């Protein structure tokens with residue numbers, strides 16, 4: 001076997017081993033999530049923040065050029081196509097295996113951490129509809145009372161001010177959750193994929209390759225603080241969607257009036273989705289005109305940009321991706337933030353997180 005073949009076989013075997021290994025959550029927590037990863041994140045996000053465009057865009061462009069060149073060379077000589085296609089296939093598989101290994105080493109292993117409910121020792125009794133309704137009523141009350149101050153704040157604060165204002169809150173909650181050194185917050189970057197986000201109704205994503213945040217260009221001012229806080233929680237090593245939303249919401253509670261409003265608005269949206277229609281209508285009736293107009297504006301933004309069929313396919317793919325990373329509930333894990341918050345409200349120890357000082 002040539003050295004080249006040996007290296008390729010080694011890389012592919014390494015990727016398969018990583019994918020199917022029985023990772024011990026305690027080991028991942030100790031050596032990766034609170035060991036290597038925080039140092040890696042602080043360095044890589046700081047470097048990524050220097051560049052206004054996402055590394056991910058450059059990476060995708062480079063990968064497409066490389067793949068195009070590889071396959072064009074493999075297929076251009078008639079008569080040797082079978083042998084050269086086999087080689088190109090091996091190189092493509094090796095490239096994919098390398099990307100997967102970088103994904104896992106740079107961020108993806110965070111999926112194998114101890115769940116938040118275990119780390120916070122939350123009560124495991126099932127969440128009742130009444131508890132969800134009570135949380136929704138609190139959200140509606142907060143939205144009604146914060147709307148005026150949030151609107152005033154949103155008018156004067158630009159994107160940069162929003163990020164500067166929210167970063168200390170993110171650091172505070174990460175420390176309260178036991179992180180010795182908080183994550184470096186990422187700037188919110190536009191991307192070549194902005195249009196794809198629009199079509200799919202995606203608000204933002206954290207790229208594991210540059211540990212940077214790419215956002216949908218159409219986000220409204222009332223959505224941005226929560227979206228930023230959610231993505232920063234991913235950067236802080238909370239890979240699971242519900243956990244990132246939980247930490248994002250806790251961040252917003254510690255922020256300015258616009259951030260608080262943004263956090264409650266996102267939570268209200270989730271709570272409404274979890275309720276049966278009758279309870280949902282009763283909750284919606286509590287909301288005053290201001291917050292209701294904001295929710296309508298978000299729904300209109302989503303409708304304007306979406307291609308429903310593409311959105312469906314993309315969410316099915318994302319569901320499979322989450323399940324491949326052993327998040328058994330797949331995209332339903334977004335709604336689990338409601339359950340995390342309800343269970344945290346029951347626990348005396350966790351309740352201190354819900355009361356920003």
Ligand SMILES: [Zn+2]
Pocket residue numbers: 230231234241244
């Ligand atoms: Zn997320």
